[in-house]
Amino acid sequence: MSKPSDLAGGTKPRPSAAIIADLKHRLAEIYDLNAASSVLTWDEATYMPAGGAAARGRQVAILRRLAHERLTDPALGRLLDRLEQSAGNLSADDANLLRVTRRDFEKAIRVPAEYVARANAHASASYNAWCRARPANDFAAIVPFLEKTLELSREYASFFAPFDHIAAPMIDDADEGVTTATIRLIFTELRHALVPMVRAISEQPSAADAWLDRPFDEEAQLGFGLKIAAQMGYDLERGRLDKTRHPFCTKFASGDVRITTRVRENDIRDALFSTLHEAGHAMYEQGVNAAYEGTPLGSGVSSGVHESQSRLWENVVARSRPFWEHYYPTLQQLFADQLGAVPLDMFYRAINKVEPSLIRTDADEVTYNLHIMLRFDLEVGLLEGRLRVVDLPEAWRAGMEADLGIAPPDDRDGCLQDVHWYAGNIGGAFQSYTIGNILSAQFFAAATKAHPEIPTEIANGQFGTLHSWLTDNLYGPGRALKPDEIVARSTGSPMTMAPYLAYLRKKYGELYQLPAS
């Protein structure tokens, strides 16, 4: 370890320099072990032959265990204690490193290793049971697993007692600083705005999109999406795109941030928007200050802010009309047989078709949040003990009926559809999607206010100004700022629904000729 740079200009000696060096050395090992484990899971999802599965489980498990042992090492805690005693001497970056490492350390040591092993074993058994139960539409078979998961989730929360609400510890893991009360407040407001909007749209003629159900060459689909991602700012010298069953983004280093997508031959929207969604996540991770690599500062700040970037690029940018004014002629050339005779407006309406549907992952921008809110309400109900696991299917149907006016004919497309509850905790995962949607519009509005030329640039296939603004305000800081600081500094206000509602009302008001509200 050479002399930390923050010493160079200092006038008084900093006794903490050696401690910082020791800390960074330990953190880099944890970072690299976690990165190695991510390479293994990426490989598992992309190229691993079926025969490799059993050994891969073992390999990932040992790497995770070694990383966890290092993160919970009491010696690491003693380093943090000593740094806190001389906190006044620390540079801003080192102070941030101390704060974030303390947060991660405290979270890790509160959860006993014995619990982690027990919860992991159950999650794996539950996931396997779900893989059988969902296709069989057999909710009864999963009930004992889900009851146990609920028990484990409550036990997990108890490690962080006292708390304001039993869901708080799980929500705080994903979205630091966000409270259950805040989410309930914004979800209530959002539901009041969205339910009538969906109802009004449902009364309009549905956007035609059956003409899109034609085969599109897979390689051409992938190439088109990746080319746009690169033009947006996804650096392919430090990334790549592969195919997987479920799209994801994964980071091994600031120089290696990969995305995956799936391709449906007969629905060109799936690969394209999945690619751009994951590219949004990837641009965020690629944009984090490279000096933070190897430390907990070197990643995106929260699930909600992360999701805001996937949604911003996928929806606010790539489902906008200016965007397609530029790209549609290229797409038409590429797929002349399928799209040559389809006018831009017809295509634009098809990629923004709003329709109440059963499956969250297929939902459009307007109805999507209603799916999220339903799940959030139900998991809070479960955690609070107001809802019993056996009553979940009926509560699901009632919620769908109330918000979307439709109900699933079976549990397969109802409460069995998402993997989240069946392979991990109950609580803490779903709110981030809607926080991401809300923030995507808030960030975009702030960027456009600072640089009114952004929409015109998008209509010319140029994304440099937007990408730079996001890098300066969101991506660069990594975890050096807290989520609420990121939001406040870059948009001038705390998280607020107004820009998101304005965005939806304007866009879908025009698309569906809704009365101004």
Next chain:
Amino acid sequence: MSKPSDLAGGTKPRPSAAIIADLKHRLAEIYDLNAASSVLTWDEATYMPAGGAAARGRQVAILRRLAHERLTDPALGRLLDRLEQSAGNLSADDANLLRVTRRDFEKAIRVPAEYVARANAHASASYNAWCRARPANDFAAIVPFLEKTLELSREYASFFAPFDHIAAPMIDDADEGVTTATIRLIFTELRHALVPMVRAISEQPSAADAWLDRPFDEEAQLGFGLKIAAQMGYDLERGRLDKTRHPFCTKFASGDVRITTRVRENDIRDALFSTLHEAGHAMYEQGVNAAYEGTPLGSGVSSGVHESQSRLWENVVARSRPFWEHYYPTLQQLFADQLGAVPLDMFYRAINKVEPSLIRTDADEVTYNLHIMLRFDLEVGLLEGRLRVVDLPEAWRAGMEADLGIAPPDDRDGCLQDVHWYAGNIGGAFQSYTIGNILSAQFFAAATKAHPEIPTEIANGQFGTLHSWLTDNLYGPGRALKPDEIVARSTGSPMTMAPYLAYLRKKYGELYQLPAS
């Protein structure tokens, strides 16, 4: 850890069962850490974007260090001591496990960690210097690096003193039980047979192969090679083929053994025979008794025996006339434009063309060993202090002239051509290639003696009998038998040159109408 199976039928209690369980647990961790590191290097060679390189170096380094720490843990040594005290009680498999683990442990602990770090740092610097020196044909620039490598290689040997010969420790690492004296003996005999054979062939008209210099579709090339590999017995449920700059085979588990190849658009031989060569290595690893997974018994037994399997499948099988009687019509159909009018004999001669050439990796079956022997002689000369590094280029030219009748016009295609000396030890790597060639014929002759129908089966594209014989005799045992035991048990004699010389004389005698010798 559940009860080891060898206890089940026993009558007297084995106090060592708990020690064996502890040992296997430690060994499985080492195995999995090494496997994880292999996944990372496979990814580096196949799909990693350029930006990932720096972090990848760190990630691999920590995994290797953790594996090495565990292998050299004194507690592991104490377990071995205790098992040796009650060795009479051990099952055959456990006794073999003890013997092989002891070998690996002793090798690892004799080399100080300080040396490993110093040698790795130098190897890396030397490799970088070589990457510049070779294209620049600048041997002088690499001399100081190579002198240091020689010094380090002698130091490495010193950790294993006393030894019969200074090259012995390095040779023993790769080929247990093979002595420098043995290699000198067989190399002398082989040189006496090969030099006149090459000379006689050089006096014949050269096999025409310029007509092969045409473009062949890359995907079709890859698909053809992989299909044959699968028919030979390479299990694609437990393996896969990817493209890399240099072909290799790598194992992550018995269920995940991958190969890579390179493709030259204008030389169909390159991808095809590289694929089958690596498939030979892979079938060996896939064939090791799955019960040995996670222990040092679970891999091929030595470099020479490993190379015998790549050579057997690549050369003895896939460059034989019966093989192409079956596959050539398929190849002609696949590449009708290029091969439709080319008769089988012309193709068969082209894939077995013998011609003295400068580059080892492009050499044919007959001249190949002369390249190896030159390198072996030179590295022994360097290690013994008879040859100075600065005199290497001249010694190389003299050796080439004497054995092959040609000499390189520059060092780029002379003593700078192979990476081995420039990125690791001097000594221990090259002999395995020729041992592999010799053994490939010895094993094939034994298999054919036991099952005379094998050549006929090959002429029908059937490889089951050969593959089963190899699995029973070579692959299955992994490292449970020593290399010389494998050879003796399966062929009825120690390593011997006779089958290899008979093979070359028959095949190339027919191809080039040589007088019977």
